[in-house]
Amino acid sequence: MFILKLVLKNTLRHKLRTILTILGISIAVMSFGFLRTIVTAWSAGVESSAANRMIVRHSVSFIFPLPYAYRERISRIPGVTMVSYANWFGGVYKDPADFKNFFPRVAVDAETYFEMYPEFTLPPDQLATFKQERSSCIVGEKIARELGFKIGDAIPIEGDIYPGRWDFVVRGIYKGKDASTDETQMLFHWNYLNERIKELQPGREGNVGWYILRVQNPREMPAIARTVDQEYLNSRAGTKTETEKEFQQSFVSMSSAIIRSLEVVSFIIIGIIMLVLANTIVMAARERTTEYAVLKTIGFSSWHIAGLISGESLLIAGIGGALGLGLTFPVAAGFANMFPTFFPVFNVATLTIFLAALVAAFAGVVAALFPTIRALRMTIADGLRAIG
Amino acid sequence: MIEVHNISKSYRRDSLEIPVLSNITIDVPEGEFLALMGPSGSGKTTLLNLIAGIDRPDSGSIVVNGTDIATLNESMLATWRSHNVGFIFQFYNLLPVLTAFENVELPLLLTSLSKKERREHVESSLHLVGLGDRMKHYPKQLSGGQEQRVAIARAIVTDPTVLVADEPTGDLDRVSAGEVMTLLDRLNKEFKKTIVMVTHDPRAAEKAHKVMHLDKGELT
Numbered sequence: 001m002f003i004l005k006l007v008l009k010n011t012l013r014h015k016l017r018t019i020l021t022i023l024g025i026s027i028a029v030m031s032f033g034f035l036r037t038i039v040t041a042w043s044a045g046v047e048s049s050a051a052n053r054m055i056v057r058h059s060v061s062f063i064f065p066l067p068y069a070y071r072e073r074i075s076r077i078p079g080v081t082m083v084s085y086a087n088w089f090g091g092v093y094k095d096p097a098d099f100k101n102f103f104p105r106v107a108v109d110a111e112t113y114f115e116m117y118p119e120f121t122l123p124p125d126q127l128a129t130f131k132q133e134r135s136s137c138i139v140g141e142k143i144a145r146e147l148g149f150k151i152g153d154a155i156p157i158e159g160d161i162y163p164g165r166w167d168f169v170v171r172g173i174y175k176g177k178d179a180s181t182d183e184t185q186m187l188f189h190w191n192y193l194n195e196r197i198k199e200l201q202p203g204r205e206g207n208v209g210w211y212i213l214r215v216q217n218p219r220e221m222p223a224i225a226r227t228v229d230q231e232y233l234n235s236r237a238g239t240k241t242e243t244e245k246e247f248q249q250s251f252v253s254m255s256s257a258i259i260r261s262l263e264v265v266s267f268i269i270i271g272i273i274m275l276v277l278a279n280t281i282v283m284a285a286r287e288r289t290t291e292y293a294v295l296k297t298i299g300f301s302s303w304h305i306a307g308l309i310s311g312e313s314l315l316i317a318g319i320g321g322a323l324g325l326g327l328t329f330p331v332a333a334g335f336a337n338m339f340p341t342f343f344p345v346f347n348v349a350t351l352t353i354f355l356a357a358l359v360a361a362f363a364g365v366v367a368a369l370f371p372t373i374r375a376l377r378m379t380i381a382d383g384l385r386a387i388g
Numbered sequence: 389m390i391e392v393h394n395i396s397k398s399y400r401r402d403s404l405e406i407p408v409l410s411n412i413t414i415d416v417p418e419g420e421f422l423a424l425m426g427p428s429g430s431g432k433t434t435l436l437n438l439i440a441g442i443d444r445p446d447s448g449s450i451v452v453n454g455t456d457i458a459t460l461n462e463s464m465l466a467t468w469r470s471h472n473v474g475f476i477f478q479f480y481n482l483l484p485v486l487t488a489f490e491n492v493e494l495p496l497l498l499t500s501l502s503k504k505e506r507r508e509h510v511e512s513s514l515h516l517v518g519l520g521d522r523m524k525h526y527p528k529q530l531s532g533g534q535e536q537r538v539a540i541a542r543a544i545v546t547d548p549t550v551l552v553a554d555e556p557t558g559d560l561d562r563v564s565a566g567e568v569m570t571l572l573d574r575l576n577k578e579f580k581k582t583i584v585m586v587t588h589d590p591r592a593a594e595k596a597h598k599v600m601h602l603d604k605g606e607l608t
Contacts, residue, residue: 002497009485294481297442299470299498301463380442381434384477
């Protein structure tokens with residue numbers, strides 16, 4: 001009890017120094033938490049992949065289409081219980097310089113897509129209306145909220161991959177099943193895209209961007225992938241079939257250098273936290289050398305002294321860590337508000353909170369290590385001589 | 389009471405070995421008030437530290453109250469010090485973040501006394517040194533003489549048999565030094581404390597029963 005009381009009093013002895021150290025740690029922990037949140041957000045799609053879905057895309061690149069005609073043959077492959085398809089549309093909504101206006105626009109098979117993705121929850125009446133109306137679209141709740149879309153609103157898109165002006169009517173707003181579900185997409189009829197492109201650019205019709213397969217048994221995925229790819233090995237458009245997770249991972253790996261850099265920076269921040277705290281604790285312990293010697297003289301053990309030093313270090317690290325973690329949430333929320341559609345999912349993960357707390361505690365222990373060892377080794381006579 | 393027999397002590401500074409004490413033998417009977425005098429670097433404080441069990445001799449024995457403290461390990465020595473020795477330093481060495489009461493209470497925290505018993509001991513010690521009305525004051529709110537009296541209260545609160553004082557008046561003005569020496573004299577005479585004191589101050593040494601002089605690590 002006394003040690004705790006003295007730890008508290010020692011921590012408040014140089015208030016300005018302690019406050020600055022706590023602020024330094026909190027900013028570092030906040031930065032760590034924020035960077036980890038970005039890294040997590042980047043790979044959110046990978047984490048939320050379904051275990052029973054596979055993606056079939058062009059063997060050369062995702063940007064090359066596959067014939068719509070593949071659908072029938074793929075659906076007959078044993079183990080495949082359902083087939084859907086989608087096509088990246090692109091396009092520009094309002095001012096492209098405003099990040100808020102960037103959101104994925106995808107042409108999908110209206111009949112199967114929402115059944116394939118049960119994590120996109122949509123009221124049955126909205127789904128029914130969507131299926132009946134060719135130029136209708138469904139938007140995620142997040143972009144509906146950010147851009148003010150309501151049911152019945154018209155969304156004009158200026159095409160780029162598919163030229164021309166495209167007008168869609170919002171007929172439904174889907175919600176994610178949980179916080180990790182992407183709610184930033186705009187989904188519309190592939191049939192609408194196919195019909196219009198047939199008129200605008202004859203020859204481009206009859207293609208889809210990728211197929212989505214639902215399989216009965218995830219353990220059969222390697223065999224199904226081999227069968228699909230073998231089927232189209234010598235075709236004009238060869239296929240590459242992979243699990244949804246692998247497919248998402250391939251997108252993430254395109255940005256691996258950025259992610260790696262963020263991870264490196266987040267670990268550098270840990271080093272900064274330790275240096276800031278270690279500097280304070282070393283200074284404090286050096287100033288109190290005589291006091292430690294006096295306490296030892298009176299009969300306090302070296303472990304009492306170790307408790308005083310590490311207690312102060314852990315207390316400062318704990319307060320700084322808690323403050324930093326507390327700041328991470330509003331900063332992450334502010335970032336998510338500034339770029340609402342850039343990351344489909346931008347939440348401070350439980351693991352990030354745990355890691356940030358662990359980093360602060362680790363910094364507290366490491367910062368106290370050197371002065372504690374020094375204090376343990378110090379003889380009383382040497383400590384008393386440090387009086388000057 | 390204190391039997392120092394043929395002790396030697398040297399310090400190493402880099403590769404250099406510096407002898408500090410050579411073959412010192414002294415006996416301090418119970419209730420004695422011994423003053424150790426000598427020029428700087430003569431080994432007075434080192435001898436005091438050895439008697440108090442906060443340093444170890446290279447050779448020889450130190451028997452205090454029947455215990456050869458040179459044979460005790462660090463942990464045993466710490467326990468021994470907490471029961472047998474009270475320390476008074478030149479610069480008081482009070483913990484600045486603790487009040488006078490809390491500073492005096494420090495040695496009692498290592499005992500099994502209850503909070504109430506500790507309070508009684510601390511209050512009586514502070515009353516004894518004339519600071520019963522300054523219990524809640526922090527060291528920076530006290531004068532040098534008062535700080536040293538708090539340090540004396542801290543030294544006697546566990547009722548040790550031996551008090552060691554390293555230049556207790558070295559940082560005090562003449563009046564405060566006189567008060568401190570009167571207090572030590574009273575502790576020796578009234579409470580039968582055995583006191584070993586290092587001092588440069590001849591007026592302080594006058595209060596002692598016996599004065600020993602050290603020079604270059606030897607008794608003269």
